[in-house]
Amino acid sequence: MTTTSVGTVVTELETDVVVSAVRRLATDVVELTLAAPDGRPLAPWTPGAHVDLLLGDDLVRQYSLCSSPADPTAYRVAVLRTPDSRGGSIAVHALAEGAPLRIRGPRNNFALLSAPRYAFVAGGIGITPLLPMIEEAEAAGADWHLFYGGRSRASMAYLAELEKYAGCVTLVPQDEAGMLDLDTIVGTPDPGRLVYCCGPEPLLNAVEERCASWPHGSLHLERFAAKEVEREGEDETFEIVLQRSGLTLTVAPDATVFQTMRDAGVSVLGSCLEGICGTCETGVLEGEVDHRDSVLDPDEQAEMDCMMVCVSRCRGDRLVLDA
Amino acid sequence: MSHDPAAHTTAPARRCPDVPHHAWYAAATTEEVGRTPLARRVLGTPVALYRTSDGAAVALEDRCAHRPVPLSDGRVDGDDIVAAYTGFRYAPDGRCVGVPTQVQVPFGAAVRCFPVHDDGSFVWVWAGDPRLAALRPAPDTSWLRDPAWSTFGGAWETGASIALLLDNFADITHVAHVDPEIAPLALGAAPPPLQVTVTETTMRFARDYPPAPLADWNAQVLELPADAAHAQREEGEFVAPGLWVDRWHVYVEGHGDADGTHSFVFTHALTPVDERTTRHVWRVSRNFTPSAAAEGTLAPIFERYYGRVRDVLETMQRVVDVDGPRPEVRVAADAAASAVRRIVERLVAEETGTR
Numbered sequence: 001m002t003t004t005s006v007g008t009v010v011t012e013l014e015t016d017v018v019v020s021a022v023r024r025l026a027t028d029v030v031e032l033t034l035a036a037p038d039g040r041p042l043a044p045w046t047p048g049a050h051v052d053l054l055l056g057d058d059l060v061r062q063y064s065l066c067s068s069p070a071d072p073t074a075y076r077v078a079v080l081r082t083p084d085s086r087g088g089s090i091a092v093h094a095l096a097e098g099a100p101l102r103i104r105g106p107r108n109n110f111a112l113l114s115a116p117r118y119a120f121v122a123g124g125i126g127i128t129p130l131l132p133m134i135e136e137a138e139a140a141g142a143d144w145h146l147f148y149g150g151r152s153r154a155s156m157a158y159l160a161e162l163e164k165y166a167g168c169v170t171l172v173p174q175d176e177a178g179m180l181d182l183d184t185i186v187g188t189p190d191p192g193r194l195v196y197c198c199g200p201e202p203l204l205n206a207v208e209e210r211c212a213s214w215p216h217g218s219l220h221l222e223r224f225a226a227k228e229v230e231r232e233g234e235d236e237t238f239e240i241v242l243q244r245s246g247l248t249l250t251v252a253p254d255a256t257v258f259q260t261m262r263d264a265g266v267s268v269l270g271s272c273l274e275g276i277c278g279t280c281e282t283g284v285l286e287g288e289v290d291h292r293d294s295v296l297d298p299d300e301q302a303e304m305d306c307m308m309v310c311v312s313r314c315r316g317d318r319l320v321l322d323a
Numbered sequence: 324m325s326h327d328p329a330a331h332t333t334a335p336a337r338r339c340p341d342v343p344h345h346a347w348y349a350a351a352t353t354e355e356v357g358r359t360p361l362a363r364r365v366l367g368t369p370v371a372l373y374r375t376s377d378g379a380a381v382a383l384e385d386r387c388a389h390r391p392v393p394l395s396d397g398r399v400d401g402d403d404i405v406a407a408y409t410g411f412r413y414a415p416d417g418r419c420v421g422v423p424t425q426v427q428v429p430f431g432a433a434v435r436c437f438p439v440h441d442d443g444s445f446v447w448v449w450a451g452d453p454r455l456a457a458l459r460p461a462p463d464t465s466w467l468r469d470p471a472w473s474t475f476g477g478a479w480e481t482g483a484s485i486a487l488l489l490d491n492f493a494d495i496t497h498v499a500h501v502d503p504e505i506a507p508l509a510l511g512a513a514p515p516p517l518q519v520t521v522t523e524t525t526m527r528f529a530r531d532y533p534p535a536p537l538a539d540w541n542a543q544v545l546e547l548p549a550d551a552a553h554a555q556r557e558e559g560e561f562v563a564p565g566l567w568v569d570r571w572h573v574y575v576e577g578h579g580d581a582d583g584t585h586s587f588v589f590t591h592a593l594t595p596v597d598e599r600t601t602r603h604v605w606r607v608s609r610n611f612t613p614s615a616a617a618e619g620t621l622a623p624i625f626e627r628y629y630g631r632v633r634d635v636l637e638t639m640q641r642v643v644d645v646d647g648p649r650p651e652v653r654v655a656a657d658a659a660a661s662a663v664r665r666i667v668e669r670l671v672a673e674e675t676g677t678r
C-alpha cells in the first residue's frame with residue numbers, strides 16, 4: 001500500500017547538539033550538558049520532560065532533563081552506568097566533551113500539575129526529573145518535600161545542589177538510614193497534595209500500592225521500564241477507523257495498532273514501542289481501549305480519550321482514532 | 324491585620340479559561356510604550372503600560388485599588404504612575420506609595436504587577452503566576468531587529484478567539500479562497516505532503532513545492548521574469564502560545580546575481596484580549612530587495628490579505644456565538660492544528676492542576 005491517501009507525516013523534532021560539558025556527579029553517574037553547536041536556543045520544555053539520545057543504530061535511550069527550563073541554551077541529563085544495561089548507559093559514559101550527538105524531543109509524560117503541596121519521592125537516579133520540579137514548586141511558593149533514597153551518599157547525585165533546600169529535603173542513604181519509610185511518607189492519604197515519584201520499579205510499585213487510597217490523580221510516576229501487564233486470554237482481531245485519514249484497517253491478533261497504521265502508510269510517531277515513552281499517543285474518538293501502557297495513570301486510562309498504539313488494544317471490536 | 328499585598332485582592336475567576344496564562348504575550352510593541360500610559364487588555368485583564376525615567380517598561384493592572392478608575396487615565400511621574408481622580412501613587416512594582424489625603428500609606432495597598440520582557444520589538448507581558456516568569460524564557464524574534472531583514476507590518480484586534488487564529492495559521496491551504504491574487508501559484512495543484520514536527524511545547528510544519536512560477540507580485544519584488552519556475556518551501560511554527568511564525572522560501576537558480584534563497588518571515592504576535600477578541604500584530608520580513616519601492620508593492624497586498632483573514636475569522640466567531648460550537652470533521656491537513664490544540668490543552672491542564 002502506498003501513502004498517497006495520507007500525505008501527512010508527523011515526526012518529533014530531532015536536533016544535532018554537542019556535548020558541551022561532562023561532569024562526574026557520583027559513583028557511576030555522569031552528567032552531560034548538551035547545546036546547539038551554534039549556541040542557539042533549544043526547544044523549550046517544562047519540568048518532567050525527557051529527550052531521546054540517539055546513540056547509534058537502534059540504540060535510543062530516554063533521559064529526563066534535569067537542568068532548568070529557564071536556560072534555553074542547554075539541556076542537562078544525568079546517566080547512571082548500569083552493568084546490565086543493553087549498552088545505552090555505557091555508550092553515554094563513553095561520550096567526551098565536544099562529541100556530536102543527535103537528540104529527539106523533548107516530550108513530557110510526567111508533567112508537573114500546579115498544586116499547593118507536593119511530595120517528591122526519588123530513588124537513586126530518579127532524582128533527575130524531580131530537580132526542575134523542585135525549582136518550580138519552590139518558585140511558586142508551594143509547600144513541598146523531597147524524600148530521596150539511594151544506596152549511599154557517594155552514589156546519590158546532586159546532593160550539593162539540594163543543600164540550599166535543607167529544611168525541605170530528607171536524604172535516606174541506605175547504608176546509614178535504611179530504606180525510604182514509605183508508610184510515613186505516603187501511607188496516609190493527603191487530599192490536595194500531589195505525589196511525584198521516579199526511581200526503580202520496586203519503589204514505584206511500593207508507592208503506587210500505598211497511594212491506591214489517595215484521591216484519584218494524586219500520584220504521578222515516571223517509569224524507566226515497562227510495567228508488567230496481566231493479560232486475560234488471547235489477543236483478538238479488531239477494526240480501527242482512522243477518521244482524518246479516511247481509512248478502516250484490521251488489527252490482527254499478532255499485530256499492534258502502531259504496526260497496522262504504519263503498514264497502511266499512516267503517519268504515527270513511535271519511539272520505545274513498549275508503552276513507556278508516550279510518543280505514540282493517539283486520540284480515541286470512539287470505542288473502549290484495552291490499555292497496556294505504563295504512561296497513562298488509571299484515571300487517564302479510564303477517560304478513554306487517548307491510547308498508546310504501540311501496545312494497547314481494543315476491548316470491543318472497533319476503535320475510531322484521531323489519525 | 325495582614326501586611327501581605329495579596330490580602331487585599333480576592334482571586335477572581337479564571338478569565339479566558341482555555342488559554343495558557345503561564346505564557347508571554349505581546350501586550351504592545353516596543354515603540355508603543357512610553358512616558359504616557361497606554362491601556363491594553365490581556366486575557367481579560369486591563370493592563371496599563373508605561374516606562375520609568377530610565378526607560379524600563381512597566382505593566383500594572385489598570386485599575387486603582389481605591390476607586391475603579393483606570394491608572395492609564397492618570398500620569399507618569401518619575402518612576403511612578405499616579406491615578407487620575409483618586410491621586411493614588413503606585414511604584415513600578417505595583418505598591419501604592421502615596422495617597423493625597425493622609426501621610427500613612429494604607430498597609431498592603433497594591434495593584435497587580437506583571438513581569439515584562441522588552442526585547443526591542445515587543446513588550447511581552449507574563450500573564451500567569453509572576454513567580455514563574457523567570458523559569459520560562461520569552462520567545463525569540465531577533466530577525467525583526469536584524470539589519471539583514473527588511474520589515475513592515477500592521478496591527479489590529481480581530482473579533483475572534485485566539486484558538487480560531489491558531490487553527491487558521493496551522494492550515495493555510497485556504498489562502499487561494501481568501502485571496503486568489505496573493506496565493507502562490509505553487510498552491511494551485513494538490514498540495515505536496517505535509518511534514519509536521521512536534522516537541523513538548525512547539526509544532527512546526529513544512530511543505531516542499533516542486534518548481535512553479537511565482538505570483539506576479541512575488542516575481543516583481545524578486546526582480547525575476549514572471550514565467551520562470553522555482554522550487555518553494557512553506558513553513559509554519561507554533562513557537563509559543565503568543566507567537567506564530569510562518570516562512571516562505573523561494574530557491575532561485577540560473578538567474579545570475581538573483582540566485583539564492585529568498586525568504587519571507589511572517590511574524591504573528593497573538594494576544595488574547597478576551598475570550599472572543601485577539602490582538603494581532605503582524606510583521607512581514609524579507610531578506611531580499613530592501614527598497615522602499617518593493618515595500619510599496621508588498622505592503623498593500625499583505626494588508627489586504629491579513630484583513631480578509633480577519634474578516635473570515637470574525638465571521639466564524641459570529642457563527643459559533645450564535646449557533647454554538649460543534650464537533651468538526653477532520654481531514655489530514657488538520658494534523659498541524661490538532662498538534663497545536665493538544666499542546667495548548669496540556670499547558671492549560673498543567674497550570675490549572677486539572678486534567
Ligand code: FES
Nearest residue numbers: 271273278280310
Ligand atoms: S512508542 Fe513509546 S509509548 Fe508507544
